[in-house]
Amino acid sequence: MLGSTHGTLTTDSRQARVLACGEQRPGTAAPERVADLDVGGRALHADVPDLARLFWPGSIAVIGACDTEGRPRTGITRQLLDWAGRVGARVHPVHPTRTAVFGLPCVPTVARLPEPVDLAVLLVADPLPVIAELAGAKARFAVVLASGNDGTGQAGAGTRERLAEAARGAGVRLLGPGTHLDAFARFREDLTGPAIALITQSGHQGHSVFALQELGIRLSHWAPTGDEADLEAADFLSWFAEQPETGAIACCLEGLKDGRAFLLAADRAARRGVPVVAVKAGRTEGGTRPAAPHTGGPTGADDVVDAALRQYGVIRVDALDELQDTAALLARARPPRSDGVAVYSLPGGTGAHVAGLAAGAGLRLPTLSAGKQTELRQWIPDRLSVANPVDCGGHPEGDHRGRKIIDALLADPDVGVLICPVTGPLPPPGDRLVRDLADAAEETDKLVCVVWGSPAGTEPAYREVLLGSSRVVTFRTVGNCLSAVRAWLDHHRFTAGYRSAFDAAPRTPSPSFRKAQALLRPGARLSEHAAKQLLRAYGIRVPREQLVTSAAAAVRAAGQVGYPVVMKASGARIAHKTELGLVKIGLTSASQVRDAYRDLTGIARREGVGLDGVLVCQMVQRGVETTVGFTHDQLFGPTVTAGLGGILAEVLRDTAVRVPPFGEEQARAMLGELRGRALLDGVRGRPPADVDALVEVVLRVQRMALELGSHLAELDIDPLMVLGRGQGAVALDALVVCR
Numbered sequence: 001m002l003g004s005t006h007g008t009l010t011t012d013s014r015q016a017r018v019l020a021c022g023e024q025r026p027g028t029a030a031p032e033r034v035a036d037l038d039v040g041g042r043a044l045h046a047d048v049p050d051l052a053r054l055f056w057p058g059s060i061a062v063i064g065a066c067d068t069e070g071r072p073r074t075g076i077t078r079q080l081l082d083w084a085g086r087v088g089a090r091v092h093p094v095h096p097t098r099t100a101v102f103g104l105p106c107v108p109t110v111a112r113l114p115e116p117v118d119l120a121v122l123l124v125a126d127p128l129p130v131i132a133e134l135a136g137a138k139a140r141f142a143v144v145l146a147s148g149n150d151g152t153g154q155a156g157a158g159t160r161e162r163l164a165e166a167a168r169g170a171g172v173r174l175l176g177p178g179t180h181l182d183a184f185a186r187f188r189e190d191l192t193g194p195a196i197a198l199i200t201q202s203g204h205q206g207h208s209v210f211a212l213q214e215l216g217i218r219l220s221h222w223a224p225t226g227d228e229a230d231l232e233a234a235d236f237l238s239w240f241a242e243q244p245e246t247g248a249i250a251c252c253l254e255g256l257k258d259g260r261a262f263l264l265a266a267d268r269a270a271r272r273g274v275p276v277v278a279v280k281a282g283r284t285e286g287g288t289r290p291a292a293p294h295t296g297g298p299t300g301a302d303d304v305v306d307a308a309l310r311q312y313g314v315i316r317v318d319a320l321d322e323l324q325d326t327a328a329l330l331a332r333a334r335p336p337r338s339d340g341v342a343v344y345s346l347p348g349g350t351g352a353h354v355a356g357l358a359a360g361a362g363l364r365l366p367t368l369s370a371g372k373q374t375e376l377r378q379w380i381p382d383r384l385s386v387a388n389p390v391d392c393g394g395h396p397e398g399d400h401r402g403r404k405i406i407d408a409l410l411a412d413p414d415v416g417v418l419i420c421p422v423t424g425p426l427p428p429p430g431d432r433l434v435r436d437l438a439d440a441a442e443e444t445d446k447l448v449c450v451v452w453g454s455p456a457g458t459e460p461a462y463r464e465v466l467l468g469s470s471r472v473v474t475f476r477t478v479g480n481c482l483s484a485v486r487a488w489l490d491h492h493r494f495t496a497g498y499r500s501a502f503d504a505a506p507r508t509p510s511p512s513f514r515k516a517q518a519l520l521r522p523g524a525r526l527s528e529h530a531a532k533q534l535l536r537a538y539g540i541r542v543p544r545e546q547l548v549t550s551a552a553a554a555v556r557a558a559g560q561v562g563y564p565v566v567m568k569a570s571g572a573r574i575a576h577k578t579e580l581g582l583v584k585i586g587l588t589s590a591s592q593v594r595d596a597y598r599d600l601t602g603i604a605r606r607e608g609v610g611l612d613g614v615l616v617c618q619m620v621q622r623g624v625e626t627t628v629g630f631t632h633d634q635l636f637g638p639t640v641t642a643g644l645g646g647i648l649a650e651v652l653r654d655t656a657v658r659v660p661p662f663g664e665e666q667a668r669a670m671l672g673e674l675r676g677r678a679l680l681d682g683v684r685g686r687p688p689a690d691v692d693a694l695v696e697v698v699l700r701v702q703r704m705a706l707e708l709g710s711h712l713a714e715l716d717i718d719p720l721m722v723l724g725r726g727q728g729a730v731a732l733d734a735l736v737v738c739r
Contacts, residue, residue, distance in 0.1 A: 282305060
């Protein structure tokens with residue numbers, strides 16, 4: 001972990017600073033209000049609540065306060081009194097039968113409170129009637145510890161909604177129900193530097209991150225959101241992103257109450273360059289099921305959740321130890337000077353092993369220049385590697401050579417990260433190595449990482465030198481080190497070029513929308529012909545085609561479309577036309593067209609398939625078959641997918657997904673995620689496909705998703721034939737289902 005930078009910070013000065021953070025600061029724009037909507041009526045800005053008085057109240061009401069020993073509420077009351085003393089808040093116990101609690105005057109009801117309160121903590125079994133009374137006390141915030149979730153789902157959701165409605169009526173922002181007192185825990189005051197702000201839905205999950213303070217990593221806030229009747233993770237994410245002390249935001253999420261709200265909050269963090277690291281349940285079905293009852297919201301498909309988080313720069317990790325290490329690095333490390341990684345180790349085998357793992361993790365390990373290798377040879381014998389990884393054969397302990405090696409590596413302009421795995425303490429060379437690394441780290445703006453492999457972790461070199469350094473980043477596992485470094489580099493690449501897609505999202509319907517409305521059939525599936533007309537309305541190229549209802553008309557249409565032609569049965573309820581024999585390709589004469597018409601209509605009669613006619617279509621040259629479409633995710637709403645089409649779509653399921661709005665850069669990134677991306681670049685002598693045209697179709701389908709999302713349940717272009725470079729893309733078939 002990163003070590004501490006010790007200093008003195010009084011409670012009064014810290015409170016003043018944090019309170020100032022929650023108010024509008026000079027030169028800082030006030031938080032935007034939700035007034036701007038996209039073409040689908042969805043918010044384009046996060047409404048950021050001012051949460052300063054939740055964490056630093058001037059006055060607190062403890063409703064249901066108790067001082068009878070042995071009762072749970074007594075311990076909670078005592079903890080709240082201790083916290084109030086630290087933040088300098090006045091406490092007003094409320095209890096119907098007591099005149100004093102822990103020596104403080106007690107009032108019988110909320111209505112008898114002597115002053116308006118910033119925060120009311122409800123320790124009563126039924127908080128609902130109390131919340132309604134808080135309006136008279138002009139309370140800003142209420143915390144409900146009792147759970148609003150009875151474990152059955154529906155009843156719990158009803159309880160949450162009633163609490164939320166009562167809070168809205170009282171003008172109170174509500175934390176909980178089912179929250180903990182972790183927001184009011186004792187934070188270390190002697191740590192300085194950028195801090196981690198922590199968001200958890202289950203309070204217990206945050207304790208491992210909170211314990212980072214024992215290793216010198218500063219935490220500024222902890223928001224245990226519980227069942228999120230009102231305040232949710234997105235609210236805290238938005239507010240934490242505004243605080244100048246926030247170096248990183250760490251999240252333990254079981255579910256998201258509102259997918260759009262969370263993405264808007266993540267967008268706010270991305271605009272400000274604040275890293276967000278999250279453990280999100282739901283990688284598997286077993287992890288998804290428990291999330292919905294806890295938060296009361298939908299869980300969403302995990303591939304969509306994963307893509308949405310990545311789209312807005314949220315770094316998703318799988319375990320709490322990864323969350324600790326990654327958040328600690330991102331909070332404290334300076335921006336990278338280079339993405340090159342150098343590995344320096346005592347035994348060469350360890351260095352080679354770590355270097356291989358680093359390359360496998362996607363990190364760049366540059367071969368050191370000939371000049372740099374010659375320089376290193378002054379201190380490293382010829383038999384050892386100096387190319388990268390660098391093997392010192394045993395760090396020099398009796399003179400200056402060890403520090404010279406480290407300084408030389410950090411001076412290389414192509415090296416931005418130095419990773420040193422220490423497999424065991426190995427004193428005295430190990431002690432000298434650690435001291436040289438710590439001293440060098442203080443004098444460089446590059447990242448120095450140490451992987452301390454000793455299981456005990458009690459060695460002075462680790463406890464006193466590494467954890468006592470504010471500049472060395474120390475890990476206990478190689479895997480966590482490499483994934484954290486990768487996340488750090490990815491974060492800075494992402495934020496360096498970040499442009500919010502919400503700013504460019506369409507706010508008014510396009511002319512295409514009016515054309516599309518005439519084609520919609522509520523509750524019905526469109527025929528292929530009608531679906532293609534819808535695509536054409538949005539500027540997506542389809543083959544020349546005509547819908548005919550006789551063999552003679554088919555022959556005339558073929559002459560106008562141009563031979564060779566494809567003929568297809570067309571009807572709203574026809575699925576899997578190829579399997580039913582309802583497609584004829586490569587027809588080159590009038591006689592073939594007449595025969596094909598008779599065959600298609602005959603098959604349709606035998607299969608009981610209703611026709612609205614037969615399509616006579618232009619036969620498009622071969623290209624790369626892809627698929628582009630949109631559907632609705634339970635959590636995020638309309639989502640756009642792109643991938644390989646045709647038979648490959650069903651066999652490989654090679655698709656990528658994004659949540660609108662997104663721009664061209666994200667559309668291209670989707671294609672880069674496909675396992676079959678090489679097919680678009682040209683393989684086995686085939687020419688490169690028109691990727692620009694495919695990207696254009698993805699963006700046009702996104703526009704359809706934004707404008708028609710409330711009208712269409714599903715749209716799928718498959719196959720979309722992507723022709724050679726500069727020749728475009730043609731939608732050969734399409735499925736459209738109206739809502």
